[in-house]
Amino acid sequence: MSIPFLKGHGTENDFVIVPDPDNALDLTPAAVAVLCDRRAGIGADGVLHVVRSAAHPEAKGMAADAEWFMDYRNGDGSIAEMCGNGVRVFARYLQHAGHVTEGDLCVATRGGVKKVHIAEDGDVTVGMGRARLPEGDVTVSVGDRTWPARNVNMGNPHAVAFVADLTDAGDLHTPPPFSPPSAYPEGVNVEFVVDRGPRHVAMRVHERGSGETRSCGTGACAVAVAAARRDGADPTVTGTPATYTVDVPGGRLVITERPGGEIEMTGPAVIVATGEIDAEWLENAAR
Ligand SMILES: N[C@@H](CCC[C@H](N)C(=O)O)C(=O)O
Numbered sequence: 001m002s003i004p005f006l007k008g009h010g011t012e013n014d015f016v017i018v019p020d021p022d023n024a025l026d027l028t029p030a031a032v033a034v035l036c037d038r039r040a041g042i043g044a045d046g047v048l049h050v051v052r053s054a055a056h057p058e059a060k061g062m063a064a065d066a067e068w069f070m071d072y073r074n075g076d077g078s079i080a081e082m083c084g085n086g087v088r089v090f091a092r093y094l095q096h097a098g099h100v101t102e103g104d105l106c107v108a109t110r111g112g113v114k115k116v117h118i119a120e121d122g123d124v125t126v127g128m129g130r131a132r133l134p135e136g137d138v139t140v141s142v143g144d145r146t147w148p149a150r151n152v153n154m155g156n157p158h159a160v161a162f163v164a165d166l167t168d169a170g171d172l173h174t175p176p177p178f179s180p181p182s183a184y185p186e187g188v189n190v191e192f193v194v195d196r197g198p199r200h201v202a203m204r205v206h207e208r209g210s211g212e213t214r215s216c217g218t219g220a221c222a223v224a225v226a227a228a229r230r231d232g233a234d235p236t237v238t239g240t241p242a243t244y245t246v247d248v249p250g251g252r253l254v255i256t257e258r259p260g261g262e263i264e265m266t267g268p269a270v271i272v273a274t275g276e277i278d279a280e281w282l283e284n285a286a287r
Pocket residue numbers: 013074079080081082083084085086156157189207208209210213215216217218219
């Protein structure tokens with residue numbers, strides 16, 4: 001028996017996409033981890049499990065507003081509240097599969113219903129909601145160097161540190177330690193950021209549950225908000241939108257914070273392959 005899958009990415013944040021409209025698959029954390037394994041499996045930063053909202057216990061309540069639920073999983077099998085690049089790739093999959101056409105649609109996520117726009121030029125824009133900026137001093141470290149970090153919550157937690165050079169972040173193979181240890185009881189995504197020009201920054205990220213990735217959409221939004229506040233821009237106070245260009249190792253994202261605080265993220269989303277997973281292999285490998 002085989003399980004259809006697709007492979008896609010958004011600014012090289014890559015995903016195995018598993019269409020499962022009726023939520024019939026038992027996609028255990030171990031199964032997700034082997035699918036994402038870059039040597040023993042297909043390889044990806046995470047899995048986008050595509051389920052009809054009405055068929056998923058966590059999404060039933062959103063079914064009237066969004067037909068499809070993005071059941072996102074990190075590469076280690078853990079669950080995250082939200083994945084910004086994932087939503088763009090999810091929308092591209094829905095278009096690829098003929099479930100939607102260009103234009104506006106809604107996607108249910110654990111972070112609520114997200115409005116998406118698929119543009120003619122190939123870019124996909126997602127309404128990411130508002131950022132929360134919990135108070136509290138946090139630091140992140142690499143080796144014997146430590147930086148203050150801004151706490152930004154985009155539905156999932158981020159610690160944003162401005163550094164002099166992106167190589168300061170080291171190899172990012174392991175999660176950068178943060179302090180105080182109680183700051184993120186459920187772990188955190190850590191972004192290291194440098195300035196590239198006016199309202200233009202570049203970042204690297206260590207993602208909770210996936211390691212260093214080539215891009216993180218929620219991370220880019222957190223970085224844009226942290227940079228705006230550092231630069232004295234707060235659209236929720238001034239009523240003037242703030243747009244930041246955020247370069248990631250895998251490409252470029254454009255983030256706009258609107259006067260009401262709503263954040264929009266625009267970037268590419270690509271389907272690169274379709275295939276079949278050997279169900280017997282998956283069952284054995286995930287034991
Ligand atoms: N790559 C994602 C974020 C995925 C979730 C994250 N690793 C977490 O655990 O919070 C994005 O594009 O936002």
